Amino acid sequence: MFKLNTALPVASALLFSVAGAHATVRTEAGLSESVAGKSETYRLNVPTEKDLSTTRIRLIVPAGVTLSRFQVTPGFTRTVVKNDAGLIREVIWTGRVAPMEYARFYFQAKNPPQAAELVWKIHQTYSDGSVVAWDDSNPAEGPASRTTVR
Template sequence: MKNLIRTFALVTALLLPVAAAHATVLTETGLAESKVAASETYRLNVPTEKAVATTQVRLVIPAGVAVTRFQVMPGFTRTVETNADGLVTEVTWRGRIAPMEYARFFFQARNPEQAGTLSWKVYQTYADGSVVAWDDTDPDNTPASKTTVK
């Protein structure tokens, strides 16, 4: 029985980095929760999980979130799309994240006035033209990052 428990613990430990290795949005301090109507600094963490570089990262901003500014990311160009009210709805960074590397993109935003769950959709494009959609189209393999607003 002890050997079975040890084996299970070892397999779980080995698989944990794989399960956690995807594009995620967390607060600057690494939390997946924030407060209603709070001004928050968020970080989008994007690891390259293939043998080719990541060349583009597109983030869809959840409804009710008001992005106010971005941290400069050397080596990347940034474009934003806005709606009729001037609110940022999408941001795209173009640059290069080599295999076995990751990048963090920081931005400031004001949270929605109501409690709920924010679903951050991220589309990661690789140098070979493939796109990984971290948007819950396949929640078991490519989950969207979530933030609980209370």
């Protein structure tokens, strides 16, 4: 009698989802593409991938993107860094995301008026002070999140 082992596919799917997880920016609908000049609601998804809490998330805003407002994220404090023109260039959230949890941060932004590839650089700090740079500084370990603007 043949017995199907269902543990292997489930374990493989779990391993793939953990291995493939990283900090990402997507549209509210979960897409990695948007339209030039469009006002869009984006979500930054940050999973904690260590046995330590995430304590700080730093988002570097791509050139040409204009952030306008944020959804309140309970338990987090938000700080913005602006350039000389008054545009938001960085957003820093401080709070706590426990192991095996994730947090989502929603914000509204206007896309650049022309087609582009937006590169969202994210730095995730853990409670021991270590930082995971999702910014292409080491693409094999920390790829930056991208949005294609058409």
